[in-house]
Amino acid sequence: MIVLGYNGFTRGAELFGRLYGATGVGRNLLVGHDAAAALVIDGEVVAAVEEERLSRVKKTSDFPAQAIRWCLDSAGVDLDQVDVFAFPWRFSSAVAEEMIAKICDAELPVAAKFDSLRRTGELYTGMLARDAVYSDFVQRTGYRLDPNKLALVPHHLAHLMCGAYLAGxxxxxxxxxxxxxxxxxxxxxxxxxxxxxxxxxxxxxxxxxxxxxxxxxxxxxxxxxxxxxxxxxxxxxxxxxxxxxxxxxxxxxxxxxxxxxxxxxxxxxxxxxxxxxxxxxxxxxxxxxxxxxxxxxxxxxxxxxxxxxxxxxxxxxxxxxxxxxxxxxxxxxxxxxxxxxxxxxxxxxxSFGASDPGVAIGAAVYTAGLRNRPADAVTTPYLGPSYGEGRILDALEAYGDRVEWQREPDAASVAGRTAELLAEKNVVGWFQGRAEFGPRALGSRSILASPAFPDIKDIINLRVKHREPFRPFAPVVLESEAPRVFEMGKKTSSPYMTFVFPVRKEYQERIPGACHVDGTARVQTVDERQNPELAALLGAFTALTDVPCLLNTSFNVAGEPIVCSPRDALDCFLATEIDYLVIDRFVVTKREGPGKMT
CATH class of the missing domain: 3.30.420.40 (ATPase, nucleotide binding domain)
Incomplete structure (x- = not known):
């Protein structure tokens, strides 16, 4: 069975802006934000990506046309082969009746009630109702699907099913x-x-x-x-x-x-x-x-x-x-x-999809009737696009007047060379394998640095990320090492940066860059099965420096989505004071001249 889950509305920004003034900072009112798509085949999530990674519009609520196309293309699936299209909002007739009743029962002047009913009605018929959702899909994809294949899943149920499935x-x-x-x-x-x-x-x-x-x-x-x-x-x-x-x-x-x-x-x-x-x-x-x-x-x-x-x-x-x-x-x-x-x-x-990107996964797995993951499936956030050596070389050559690169012979050499760079107080853009899904950079599209330097947070915040100096960074550590460095409490792992733990006193001076002002850290644990490249780098770095973790922050600057493609990575690398870019097996540096930041 093939199920495509997706989240996003073409008219969301237009309608919420015109009807409710939800523009600029007020765009938080939009439903459908964090638009995304996910593909489930025979009980397993095989692909998922947020629309913002491809459109480069942060937290977009738009219909995820590019995300849908990438998910299908990555699995070699056509729209005709999809059994169900799952959408994580269900504004049923009963929900509409409840919306109307709340307006009518509100302590508002009669004129205000009529105005609220008018705006709600236009929003419902133009965007939220089943017919509107169906028309949106047809218009944006050009594919006239069987209406019976469109399944609307209540939003909170989609959240729950994402978490339940990914928890096993x-x-x-x-x-x-x-x-x-x-x-x-x-x-x-x-x-x-x-x-x-x-x-x-x-x-x-x-x-x-x-x-x-x-x-x-x-x-x-x-x-x-x-x-x-x-x-x-x-x-x-x-x-x-x-x-x-x-x-x-x-x-x-x-x-x-x-x-x-x-x-x-x-x-x-x-x-x-x-x-x-x-x-x-x-x-x-x-x-x-x-x-x-x-x-x-x-x-x-x-x-x-x-x-x-x-x-x-x-x-x-x-x-x-x-x-x-x-x-x-x-x-x-x-x-x-x-x-x-x-x-x-x-x-x-x-889960790594706890916020609204995850409802695309949740709607899909719920509609597929899944209770548990396949016994041999690895729970992985690395569900997005990856790029072969040819695509990476094309991108490097397109920027050849501004960068130069060296190809390492194998994965072990990549880990060893990157560990050496990080030990020397360099900030490294790390681009490996499939892009991670969700709001956190989990070691596939990350900026890495050594936490051993007390001023490393200031360097990254001000010279790389272009953001407020009070912002902390998350340490990434091998799961086997985490209890030695952090007071994990009831947790044995924290693979998605969703928990904060005290840094043990004996390590606070060894990893000052990883400690927030209160002595805690938002920890990401890694094992070889889930992310072998990052695990190898951590092992090499620890062996070289006796520092048991690295700082990990998202590979982007303030206001931009996390990078997805090699060209995205090179643009971010060249626009910041990141020292090196490690992309697959290529170690990239900036050429001297206009492209070199000082």
Missing amino acids: GGDAAFLVSDGRAETLSAVMGELRDGVVKRFDEGTVDMASSLGVAYGRITRYLGFVPNNDEYKVMGLAAYGPPPQHNPLLERVVRLHEGGSYTISVPPDVQEYCALFDGIFGGDSEKREEFDFRVKVAGLAQHMVEAVTAHQLRALTAVSGLDTLLFEGGLALNCVANTKMLERSSFTDMEV
Whole structure:
């Protein structure tokens, strides 16, 4: 059976912009962001890529035409051969009726209700309804599929199925929490014997979305919502944990069963005024580092308090040992670790597709009727495009007036030579194999450096990534070495940078570049089966330097998607002060002259 999952709407940006003013920073309101496609053949995910990697438009919500075409071409499959097309949104008639009822029951003037109904109706008929989804596919692909082959999967169910499949199946309690699905923002329940049971008392309406509230504080601090929340999470570590949190008194109300209500007005000026009153701020204070740290700490504490409330309710009704956590909130790796360590769960899984790229995978595996992965399948995020030596040489020759290169004879030589470069305080662009799927660079399209140098974070932030100096970097370490360097708690591995761990005291001075201001690190563990090239490099680097890990950050600059192709990598390499580019077996340097940065 062949199933294609995809996420994205052609008219999303147009309709949300015209009807709701969702332009510029306000584009966080769009549904369908992180557009992507994934292909499942006979029970296995064989290809997946985000549209942004190919279109080069960061966090695009557009119909993923290029991603669909690449997935099919990579597997040698035609559209005629696809059995089901799975889409991770299901705005059914019942959902539409609920949307209408909420508008009619709202405390609004009659004229405002009619205006809201008009806009919602245009959005529904032009984008969200089944007929609109079908027409979008036909118009963008030129392929008139059988309407019976189009399967609409509820958004939160797609999130859950992505996490369940990538965790290997099996029984688990689950929590899905994000900005919004069709009408909800959070659900919890159990997955037993492949059957999903949702605990209705733990559901949260999208009007009380924790993700949206965190995003509004993100914007209040001058960052981009639905994009820069990790900056707020990173800032929070610069201050002590709050002793008192006014957000939990004036914004959040916790209820029985794990639900809650959050009261933040949707209008930017209104919620900025609300937050000024809560935090004692104004437009000038919002620019001050200490004020930002205070607000970020309160926002982070709010997330941790609310998710702890959800887990208390979940553990009270579920006796299962494992927790699946998916949705955009699952990218808050600081909260994830605290959730696990303070709960009765023995393990917690957060997939590499936890945020909206993963719903393309989730919709596909759900529609394919999969309960578990094939027994011999390796759970891998490396599902995107790869490039043969011919394509790489073509790209290098196209930039031949600006770069020069040397081909290493084999993989061991690549690892050894790269380890030598990294030991000398060089910053290296690392481009190997298939591109990783999801928002994290996991060692296929990465920028690497040695964490042994105290100033390495400043060098990368300012001279390479062109971003704020307070941003931390993730260490990547062999899974077998991780417990020696980090206090892993209940976790034995963390392959997708979704958990934060304290750096053991004896290593904090040895890897200062990997330590955040609070002595923690967002760790990625690697083993030879999942990523043999990166594992070999780590082994060679450790043998050479006795430093057990490397810094790993995404191969891009601020505002750009992670690189995908050799040409993308060369463009980024030449536009930054990255010292070397290692692309497959080629070690690339910049020629002296205009192309050489000083």
